[in-house]
Amino acid sequence: MSIEELFGLEGRVALVVGASSGLGAECARALAAAGADVAIAARRKERLQALAGELRELGVRAHAVAADASDDAAMQAAIDEVEAELGPIWTLVNSAGLSRLGRAIKHAREKWDQVIAVNLTAAFVMSQQVARKMIERGEPGRIVHISSVLGRGASPIHPQIGYAASKGGVDNLTRQLAIEWASQGITVNAIAPGYFPTELTVDPEAGAMDAEFSAAVERLTPLGRPGDPAEIRTTLLYLTAPASSYVTGSIVPVDGGWTAW
Ligand SMILES: NC(=O)c1ccc[n+]([C@@H]2O[C@H](COP(=O)([O-])OP(=O)(O)OC[C@H]3O[C@@H](n4cnc5c(N)ncnc54)[C@H](OP(=O)(O)O)[C@@H]3O)[C@@H](O)[C@H]2O)c1
Numbered sequence: 001m002s003i004e005e006l007f008g009l010e011g012r013v014a015l016v017v018g019a020s021s022g023l024g025a026e027c028a029r030a031l032a033a034a035g036a037d038v039a040i041a042a043r044r045k046e047r048l049q050a051l052a053g054e055l056r057e058l059g060v061r062a063h064a065v066a067a068d069a070s071d072d073a074a075m076q077a078a079i080d081e082v083e084a085e086l087g088p089i090w091t092l093v094n095s096a097g098l099s100r101l102g103r104a105i106k107h108a109r110e111k112w113d114q115v116i117a118v119n120l121t122a123a124f125v126m127s128q129q130v131a132r133k134m135i136e137r138g139e140p141g142r143i144v145h146i147s148s149v150l151g152r153g154a155s156p157i158h159p160q161i162g163y164a165a166s167k168g169g170v171d172n173l174t175r176q177l178a179i180e181w182a183s184q185g186i187t188v189n190a191i192a193p194g195y196f197p198t199e200l201t202v203d204p205e206a207g208a209m210d211a212e213f214s215a216a217v218e219r220l221t222p223l224g225r226p227g228d229p230a231e232i233r234t235t236l237l238y239l240t241a242p243a244s245s246y247v248t249g250s251i252v253p254v255d256g257g258w259t260a261w
Contacts, residue, residue: 013088089134
């Protein structure tokens with residue numbers, strides 16, 4: 001088989017939720033580079049429109065939808081709009097996420113609810129809404145969640161109880177959906193990133209991860225550095241490839257060796 005037959009996504013449609021920045025934007029770029037028509041969703045429309053323009057330059061169709069991932073009705077409408085514009089969704093990538101720092105003993109319920117709503121509940125609801133369509137059509141598909149190394153272990157750097165709990169939830173969401181939808185040919189996998197400089201981790205005033213944080217990441221990561229967001233692309237393409245039809249329920253670290261200690 002050629003590389004195109006193994007990894008090519010020409011004629012297929014991908015939807016990336018949380019694509020207005022960071023790892024989600026990199027996932028959208030990777031999918032477009034593999035030939036997919038790509039829909040991108042998040043709340044910041046201008047960012048999405050700029051990225052859609054960039055993706056079209058790769059010769060694919062791109063469609064931007066501004067929507068809040070924690071609003072079930074808005075996301076259902078977004079899915080319907082994407083399918084009407086681009087066609088049936090082959091791949092859903094759930095990359096929307098946020099973190100709220102704060103020691104567990106004082107962690108506000110509001111912070112917990114915000115993080116669980118976007119990182120975990122929205123990933124489930126989006127998967128359910130997209131999978132229902134795949135199942136109605138009798139077609140296989142690919143769902144990829146962007147989890148975290150904090151899905152399988154606590155953070156030695158920051159107090160972030162809601163985030164760690166949400167990512168533990170995403171890991172087991174991945175496994176449960178994988179077994180429930182296996183018979184329909186819908187694979188469900190997750191990528192567990194280590195630390196990457198994105199809006200989630202970079203101090204906006206300094207334009208970089210703060211020095212103490214950066215030093216901890218370098219010390220705790222065997223490769224001795226944070227990842228470059230573009231380094232998520234190959235794993236995403238592996239998990240969304242038509243030929244990866246026997247890979248499901250897996251959580252693939254892209255973490256510079258963080259989980260290898
Ligand atoms: N960076 C890291 O070191 C790291 C490590 C492990 C895991 N991750 C995971 O990777 C994923 C992407 O994070 P990132 O690092 O790329 O951070 P980021 O640059 O802050 O991206 C987060 C994305 O989520 C979107 N988002 C947040 N709340 C949303 C909502 N309510 N509705 C729709 N979209 C929403 C944001 O878009 P809008 O603000 O425009 O809505 C943005 O596109 C997250 O799930 C994160 O937990 C990141």
